[in-house]
Amino acid sequence: FSVAISALFAKLWRINRIILASVTMRRVKVRVQDVAMPLVVLLVVNITVLLCWTLIDPLVYKRFEIDDASWNTYGRCVGSSNVSNTFLIILSVLNLVMLFLALFQAWKARKISDEFSETKIVGGALYGWLQLLIVGVPVALLISEDDTTARYFLFVALIFLVSMSMLLIIFVPLIVQTKRAQKKRNRRSSQESEGASAYYGQERESTAGRVPVVSALSTVQEESAAIPSV
Numbered sequence: 001f002s003v004a005i006s007a008l009f010a011k012l013w014r015i016n017r018i019i020l021a022s023v024t025m026r027r028v029k030v031r032v033q034d035v036a037m038p039l040v041v042l043l044v045v046n047i048t049v050l051l052c053w054t055l056i057d058p059l060v061y062k063r064f065e066i067d068d069a070s071w072n073t074y075g076r077c078v079g080s081s082n083v084s085n086t087f088l089i090i091l092s093v094l095n096l097v098m099l100f101l102a103l104f105q106a107w108k109a110r111k112i113s114d115e116f117s118e119t120k121i122v123g124g125a126l127y128g129w130l131q132l133l134i135v136g137v138p139v140a141l142l143i144s145e146d147d148t149t150a151r152y153f154l155f156v157a158l159i160f161l162v163s164m165s166m167l168l169i170i171f172v173p174l175i176v177q178t179k180r181a182q183k184k185r186n187r188r189s190s191q192e193s194e195g196a197s198a199y200y201g202q203e204r205e206s207t208a209g210r211v212p213v214v215s216a217l218s219t220v221q222e223e224s225a226a227i228p229s230v
Contacts, residue, residue: 002046004166005098006039008122012105013038015119019112042098046091053087066146074148096133102126118174125169132161 014035059077066072078084106123136158143150 001162002042002095002098003039005095005102006042008126009098009102009105010035010038012102012109012119012122015112016105016108019109038098042094045094049087049091049094053084057081057083057087059084064146066148074146099126099129099133103130118170118177121170121173125166128165128169129162132158132165 057079059079061075061077063073063075066074103123103126106119106126109119110123112119136154140151140154140158143154145151
């Protein structure tokens with residue numbers, strides 16, 4: 001999630017910077033380091049928080065009884081104190097802030113034409129993620145921890161929808177646009193070849209029509225030269 005969010009943010013930020021510079025007639029240079037910096041910063045922060053979490057309050061796998069039935073249990077990883085909840089909140093806030101920054105960049109790029117970038121497609125994927133989080137997180141908090149089947153189904157569905165929404169919303173329109181552009185190029189090249197063949201055909205016809213005239217003129221010149229002068 002962090003890698004995808006930072007990559008989309010960097011893409012939108014680069015597009016907005018280039019378009020804004022073109023509007024204000026300023027020359028701007030976007031380097032690879034500038035685009036990769038959001039990804040590096042977010043990854044370093046996430047890894048640092050996870051490392052501190054692992055060192056301070058590592059998660060331990062435990063099994064819990066359901067309705068005080070020793071034969072009916074479920075297992076999950078938990079921390080020994082509330083420190084784990086604190087680190088979880090920190091990670092959530094960091095990634096949500098990055099998500100909102102990416103949404104802001106998508107909102108700024110909403111008027112850019114699709115011919116120059118796919119900002120609308122990326123913005124649609126980001127807004128889809130926001131909707132999934134708005135719906136999924138409250139439902140996850142309302143489901144009891146003992147209802148393991150419902151919680152498992154909800155988490156699996158959220159992970160699947162977040163992943164597939166990025167793949168389907170972003171890559172399917174790009175594939176369709178690529179095929180349409182290829183068809184347009186093929187149609188244009190075929191029209192140009194047909195026009196060129198028609199042009200050369202007309203040239204050959206006009207050349208063939210001029211040959212008898214030239215030969216007739218040469219014949220007349222030869223006959224006039226053969227007549228003796230008086």
